[in-house]
Amino acid sequence: MKYVSVTTENIDEYLEKYDVIACSLRNSRIKAKQLAIMEVLCCTYPLKSILIMNGPLSNIKGFISFFILKEYTNVLPEFLKNLGYCDEFFLLDFDNPHSKSGFKTNNIKLIWKKRKFSIRLFYEQSRKLYRKQSPHNRHFKIMGYDGEIKDVYGYRGDGTERGRRALPVEDARCLINLALPSKIRTMVDPFAGAGGIVYQAKYMDKNIEVFSVDTDKTLEPGLTHYGSKHYVGNSALINFDDYTFDALITEVPFSLDALDDICNALINFDKYLCDSARIVIMLSKEQFRVIKKCVMALNWYITMPFVVNRKGTGIVIIVCTKSTQIYNEMKEIMDVVKNIY
Numbered sequence: 001m002k003y004v005s006v007t008t009e010n011i012d013e014y015l016e017k018y019d020v021i022a023c024s025l026r027n028s029r030i031k032a033k034q035l036a037i038m039e040v041l042c043c044t045y046p047l048k049s050i051l052i053m054n055g056p057l058s059n060i061k062g063f064i065s066f067f068i069l070k071e072y073t074n075v076l077p078e079f080l081k082n083l084g085y086c087d088e089f090f091l092l093d094f095d096n097p098h099s100k101s102g103f104k105t106n107n108i109k110l111i112w113k114k115r116k117f118s119i120r121l122f123y124e125q126s127r128k129l130y131r132k133q134s135p136h137n138r139h140f141k142i143m144g145y146d147g148e149i150k151d152v153y154g155y156r157g158d159g160t161e162r163g164r165r166a167l168p169v170e171d172a173r174c175l176i177n178l179a180l181p182s183k184i185r186t187m188v189d190p191f192a193g194a195g196g197i198v199y200q201a202k203y204m205d206k207n208i209e210v211f212s213v214d215t216d217k218t219l220e221p222g223l224t225h226y227g228s229k230h231y232v233g234n235s236a237l238i239n240f241d242d243y244t245f246d247a248l249i250t251e252v253p254f255s256l257d258a259l260d261d262i263c264n265a266l267i268n269f270d271k272y273l274c275d276s277a278r279i280v281i282m283l284s285k286e287q288f289r290v291i292k293k294c295v296m297a298l299n300w301y302i303t304m305p306f307v308v309n310r311k312g313t314g315i316v317i318i319v320c321t322k323s324t325q326i327y328n329e330m331k332e333i334m335d336v337v338k339n340i341y
């Protein structure tokens with residue numbers, strides 16, 4: 001993954017080959033800039049996007065900017081639709097700096113490295129689709145006590161700490177993007193719940209073979225309906241024979257009494273993960289110390305730990321790998337990103 005610092009000397013070289021795209025963070029995730037940067041870099045990885053460390057508009061809250069090769073700009077929306085933390089994208093026009101576009105500049109001068117530009121909306125995610133996909137509205141199927149399959153909308157679990165099921169769309173997408181979806185052919189969610197991650201993985205790329213596990217048999221029809229090869233069972237014990245996955249992506253149950261099961265599940269899945277697999281886990285801040293110890297004992301590297309504040313609850317997202325090469329590549333970009341505020 002690449003990053004650059006632009007100067008008045010090198011700006012023209014870049015503008016000849018690249019378009020500048022400014023991404024605006026969703027209001028609900030406006031404080032998670034570093035995570036949003038990593039998500040955009042991972043999601044647009046096949047397009048060789050480049051993070052601009054000192055980009056234009058960086059003085060406006062919630063903006064990050066990237067170079068994208070001009071020949072890739074027309075396919076970019078196919079990737080931008082999959083992002084979780086950013087939802088509006090702007091194209092900077094250095095050839096027509098006086099074009100009017102309706103973008104509210106709040107008297108900010110549109111000049112970057114002595115080059116004037118204008119700005120126009122390039123792509124906006126569909127709000128209607130976001131609402132349809134959100135846990136409050138999403139269509140799901142559950143197994144009733146009478147053994148009948150029921151259609152439900154906005155299924156959010158049984159309200160217990162272990163059974164809470166409502167991963168927001170932006171977080172589910174972000175977790176999948178951090179696992180580099182362009183490289184995933186098979187993935188597993190060992191704590192699948194009502195399928196926030198399964199659903200988004202299939203939305204992003206229906207060709208990804210998605211597997212899931214959950215102890216609660218109520219969820220089986222819904223997860224199968226979303227296109228997962230679903231297993232009712234305990235992830236600490238489940239047997240996938242000689243199957244291997246390119247990614248493990250999950251939101252674990254946040255309760256402390258689930259820690260043993262979570263660690264045993266990671267130990268169990270270690271043998272089913274290929275050497276270049278990416279493991280992306282959302283956990284509670286209180287669980288971090290124990291899960292980190294387990295990950296270290298498995299000789300996995302933690303490439304990116306992020307702390308997110310979700311409605312007052314401390315949440316941590318970790319991205320792990322078994323590969324020294326992937327770790328070194330990710331460490332380089334993370335060292336840069338962690339200094340961007």
Ligand SMILES: C[S@@+](CC[C@H](N)C(=O)[O-])C[C@H]1O[C@@H](n2cnc3c(N)ncnc32)[C@H](O)[C@@H]1O
Pocket residue numbers: 162163164165166167190191192193194195196197213214215216233234235236250251252253254258261262
């Ligand atoms: C936080 S929820 C996952 C929510 C999910 N990300 C969603 O979008 O709905 C955690 C899930 O783990 C399941 N679970 C708990 N212990 C488990 C175990 N040992 N093996 C498999 N699933 C387990 C619970 O039944 C619950 O559905």
